[in-house]
Amino acid sequence: MSVTLKDVAQAARVSVSTASRALTGTGLTSERTQQRLVRIARELGYRPNPIARGLKTGQSRLVALLVHNLTNASFQVMAEVVQARLKALGYQMLLCIGGDDPQQESDTLTTLVDHRIDGLIVVPTGKNGPQLKALSKDVPIVCLVRRDDATDLETVLADDPQGAYLGTRHLIELGHKRIGLIVGRQDTTSGRERLSGYVRALREAGITRDDTLIHAGHFEPETGATCARKLLDLPRPPSAIFVANHEATLGVLRVTAERNIAIPDDLSLLCYEDMPWFEWHRPAISIVDNGARDLANLAVDRLLHRMDAKGNGNDGVREYRVGAKLIQRDSCRQFDAPAPARSGKSKSSSPKSSAAKSAKV
Amino acid sequence: MSVTLKDVAQAARVSVSTASRALTGTGLTSERTQQRLVRIARELGYRPNPIARGLKTGQSRLVALLVHNLTNASFQVMAEVVQARLKALGYQMLLCIGGDDPQQESDTLTTLVDHRIDGLIVVPTGKNGPQLKALSKDVPIVCLVRRDDATDLETVLADDPQGAYLGTRHLIELGHKRIGLIVGRQDTTSGRERLSGYVRALREAGITRDDTLIHAGHFEPETGATCARKLLDLPRPPSAIFVANHEATLGVLRVTAERNIAIPDDLSLLCYEDMPWFEWHRPAISIVDNGARDLANLAVDRLLHRMDAKGNGNDGVREYRVGAKLIQRDSCRQFDAPAPARSGKSKSSSPKSSAAKSAKV
């Protein structure tokens, strides 16, 4: 079917080995034959067969990126970054979707190493630590965004404690005292860390933590909505909500729209991680940016380093943190302490707030 | 490193060939040895090396999906569908991002066939027809969403003419006569077809086409915004806009927000292709759904068919169409013909519209 090394060798009247050496540029052939072979190979349209090569060398020039899904905007940009970087180096990216499901992750991992991938960047579910650890003996692995506590794999993390702290502090500085938090599962690194950042900011400001304001769990838009309702139905509802879990944002937004709660006038809203439409939304939504682009780049750097270092690319560093930063848009606003809560909700009786509402659309 | 067939054979005291036959289940081995080998293989944790197998058989169990990007929600769901389907059949999906760039597409294509992929589903740029055609001799290929006119490849398309027709007709039925259209590049199938559907619906309704209402091109949110402005600045602005180009939506939405144009009261808005947040947005955005899920499934069906049929899976059909459907949400509204346009814009003077505006947030 396609032209093989043998064909090239025959056409050039040399042995296959010579052809191989000439084309891989080992410098073990004379300048003349080298050039001749390169020319002939090009004329014949020879393309080395990576499968055959891989069998011999044990390498595939394939690097896998295993993420949970593609709906998450962060994963999208990470995928694009990784793809671009790898491609420039002659690797092909294998993008896999694990669905945040341990079983699926496990399956995918085994097929990937079966395919003798040269490297792996993975957003671990956290439930396959032993397997990951075992695989890391065969393949350089870098964890991204989440840590798997059962392993000592090199991990590139967003600085979630700092990000959550930053976000919370921002709200506090705006005068908010009751800040609702919607945050991810507490058995994930990011879930725990974001909560801790939130708590720290409160403590520093001398605000006592109120657990009725905190919702942690595995969110989808729908459950995000229920939590938002719970928060808003509180006797003393929060004046700001920090949605530190990406998936919940849509639900929260819907509830506020349903109830005609004007953002930021009636409620300040701050989200974690960017989405392409956040800055187009009215009001444009302020966020804590986890630096997806930087994270991906760093992960690639580390992976390449390990791949070069052939097994002992261990520099002693286990964990890299990429700083988060606050991006202020229009969804957070100075909080004017209201009259001390009496009975019932005072919202609908406030002409000011409703006027503000009609100014916004 | 990992356990090979040879190891299994040795442990079972049979030849490698027998081991191979037993494990691949060719039925050429005795029941007893077959079972014994399966057991031993499992005990040893044997996993066949797809590279070696691929070298011999010429197959890789890899199927590639080449799309433009991952920000497009349709591509996301397609990727997830394809991944799920293939995985169930023991294939690994290779997801590649071509960026709608012919050069990049071309490069990716060659590395893919180098890797001896078993099949390819591609959203073609349309600029690499000859290459695709050539490759299709080696690999089963199915085009998705776009057709490459330079080839006669089997193609799974959304029914864009129908979808655009459906959408436009819907707006007409609501009483709209001046309907702005923002549509994709006219050198792509979908761009042309959507325009034609729009035109047909107008013609059927006896509305004369007004080219100042039509904007075609390669859009990003920003250019989408400029077009929206142009439309709204027209002496007689449209009462509805059909955003038949996915990328432009955000821009249009921003302009309407900026100008306090209430949707659907001041302007009806209909979009093509769904986005996860459309139904959470207030007002929820009505769309023409191109059936991404069905498209992906059909593409996989066709590809598998071709892969089975070993080269002549050609059933004579060249083109499959997946029906589009209208999903009505809240962004379109009955149009009450306004008083004939006088001088200036009457919008700000209408108390009704501003009241409506303040009801919405």
Add this chain to the structure above:
DNA sequence: CGATAGACTGCAAACGATTGCAGAAACGCT
């Protein structure tokens, strides 16, 4: 009891590359 079909099994050659080893050629040096 011997022939023969049938059911299994093993040998060895592929697949397309890479690579250690050794031979050949060319060259310089004494």
Add this chain to the structure above:
DNA sequence: AGCGTTTCTGCAATCGTTTGCAGTCTATCG
């Protein structure tokens, strides 16, 4: 001229499978 180096080339083994062919064994039948 003879010899040691250096430089290049080819042979052949190898990676882990699959598979055509031929051989072995058993069982069955005449």
